[in-house]
Amino acid sequence: MDVQESAAPAASHRGDGNGSIPPFERIVADYGPLISRIAMSYEADPSLREDLTQQIFLAVWQALPSFRQDSSLKTFIARVAQNRSISFVTKQVRQPRLAELPEKLEADTLNPEESAIEVNEREMLLEATRKLPLPQRQVIILVLEGFDYSEIAEMLDIAPNALALRLSRAKAALKSMLEQSQ
Amino acid sequence: MTDFDLDRLGDVWRRQPDPAEMARLQRTAAAVSRRARFSQIFDIVAGAAVSAVVIFLVWTNPRFETFLLGAAAIVVLLVSNMRLRKLRQVELRSLTGSTEDMLDQSINRLETTLKYKLFSLIAIGPALAVGFLLAWAAGGNPGVPVAPALRLVWRGTTFAVLAGGVVYLVFAIRRERRELQRLRAMRESYRLEGESSAS
Numbered sequence: 383m384d385v386q387e388s389a390a391p392a393a394s395h396r397g398d399g400n401g402s403i404p405p406f407e408r409i410v411a412d413y414g415p416l417i418s419r420i421a422m423s424y425e426a427d428p429s430l431r432e433d434l435t436q437q438i439f440l441a442v443w444q445a446l447p448s449f450r451q452d453s454s455l456k457t458f459i460a461r462v463a464q465n466r467s468i469s470f471v472t473k474q475v476r477q478p479r480l481a482e483l484p485e486k487l488e489a490d491t492l493n494p495e496e497s498a499i500e501v502n503e504r505e506m507l508l509e510a511t512r513k514l515p516l517p518q519r520q521v522i523i524l525v526l527e528g529f530d531y532s533e534i535a536e537m538l539d540i541a542p543n544a545l546a547l548r549l550s551r552a553k554a555a556l557k558s559m560l561e562q563s564q
Numbered sequence: 565m566t567d568f569d570l571d572r573l574g575d576v577w578r579r580q581p582d583p584a585e586m587a588r589l590q591r592t593a594a595a596v597s598r599r600a601r602f603s604q605i606f607d608i609v610a611g612a613a614v615s616a617v618v619i620f621l622v623w624t625n626p627r628f629e630t631f632l633l634g635a636a637a638i639v640v641l642l643v644s645n646m647r648l649r650k651l652r653q654v655e656l657r658s659l660t661g662s663t664e665d666m667l668d669q670s671i672n673r674l675e676t677t678l679k680y681k682l683f684s685l686i687a688i689g690p691a692l693a694v695g696f697l698l699a700w701a702a703g704g705n706p707g708v709p710v711a712p713a714l715r716l717v718w719r720g721t722t723f724a725v726l727a728g729g730v731v732y733l734v735f736a737i738r739r740e741r742r743e744l745q746r747l748r749a750m751r752e753s754y755r756l757e758g759e760s761s762a763s
Contacts, residue, residue: 410593415581418589432592439596445656458660465659465666472670472746503576516750517757520663525570526577539662540758548757557568 403446403455410439413459416527417442420460423511423523424467425474434470441466453536460527461537464520510559518552525549607645614641664758667751674744678737685733688726 404412417438425431441462449458511522524534535545581589615638622634658666710718 406593406597407590410590414586414589414593415578418581418585419577435589436592436596439593440600441659443597443600444652445660448656448660462659465661465663468663468750469666469670472743472750500576500579504579507573507577515753515757517754526574528574528578537662539664544758547760553568553570560568 403449406443406446409442409446409455409459413442413456416456416460417463419527420463420467420523422508423519424471426512430474434467437470438463438466454533457529457533457537460524460529464523468516506560506563510556510563513559514552514555517548518555521545521549522552522556611641611645664751664754667747667754671744671747671751674740674747678740678744681733681737681740685730685737688730688733692726 403409418435421431421435421438425434442459445458445462449455507526511519511526514522520538521534524537529537531542531545531549535542538545540548580586618634618637622630654669658669
């Protein structure tokens with residue numbers, strides 16, 4: 383995936399066209415998995431992760447009235463979730479633990495064998511992502527979430543060239559970690 | 565996982581959670597929004613109740629002093645509400661802005677809190693000295709007759725509160741210093757990342 387070739391993928395939930403913010407329940411149904419994955423990539427401890435997930439939901443609930451639709455709702459929620467996760471992590475005295483609960487990652491559409499392989503793959507990916515330095519982790523999470531590069535650059539408030547460099551470093555680090563973990 | 569294809573990894577990453585996990589997320593979110601709504605309503609009702617009590621007291625005691633105290637109570641209520649609202653807005657702005665801005669704001673806020681707590685810790689010594697001096701100047705006479713047992717309880721409570729306050733401050737300062745170190749390290753990692761991207 384190259385920065386230049388990035389088209390807008392599945393991430394373009396730009397507003398809803400009529401200027402209104404969907405109800406919170408709808409937002410949870412649409413973006414709950416995104417929030418859960420972001421919480422998972424910052425916090426390995428299940429009880430702390432539950433706490434973090436609640437804090438993200440609360441932050442989104444409080445921030446929604448300030449959403450001005452100058453970006454997509456998904457971008458807005460991902461930004462709030464990442465910032466809340468980072469401030470949560472700074473408050474933790476211990477270092478984040480690295481391996482946790484693959485059963486939470488189970489998908490519902492695969493047979494048991496495929497599911498086991500995919501769970502293992504996701505677990506490795508999650509572990510490797512958690513080991514990345516924060517600026518690189520942010521970029522990788524957003525790419526994995528399917529945001530296009532212009533959205534990521536806007537979200538992180540960095541120039542496209544800087545994003546390309548950061549992403550290439552993050553990809554190299556992630557690749558090396560995934561190879562080591564095999 | 566031998567091939568490294570971010571698009572494929574993205575598909576693996578974004579696979580929908582199972583229905584049980586999704587239901588758990590929805591329950592969590594519903595509980596959070598319920599609590600947040602309750603908290604909002606509580607703030608409004610509490611403010612209205614305090615204002616109503618103050619107005620009632622002034623209404624039933626129409627004197628200059630009660631009017632003055634009532635007006636002061638309303639002003640304090642308004643100012644504290646406005647301050648709280650401003651703090652929430654600042655926090656929201658930091659959550660919806662860039663991560664670097666959020667880290668800068670968090671560092672500034674924590675530095676201010678730390679200064680305040682350090683000052684409080686240092687001020688306990690001189691404050692105690694002034695208290696002892698005042699007690700000495702009064703000749704140990706509190707001005708009203710107090711039973712010796714009550715005096716002992718009073719002194720014990722005062723000592724416990726002061727000791728508790730000092731212990732709390734020491735631990736809070738240590739915890740916040742560690743948090744500040746982590747925040748600065750994070751900020752530094754962003755700065756280095758930005759510098760190496762620019763060069």
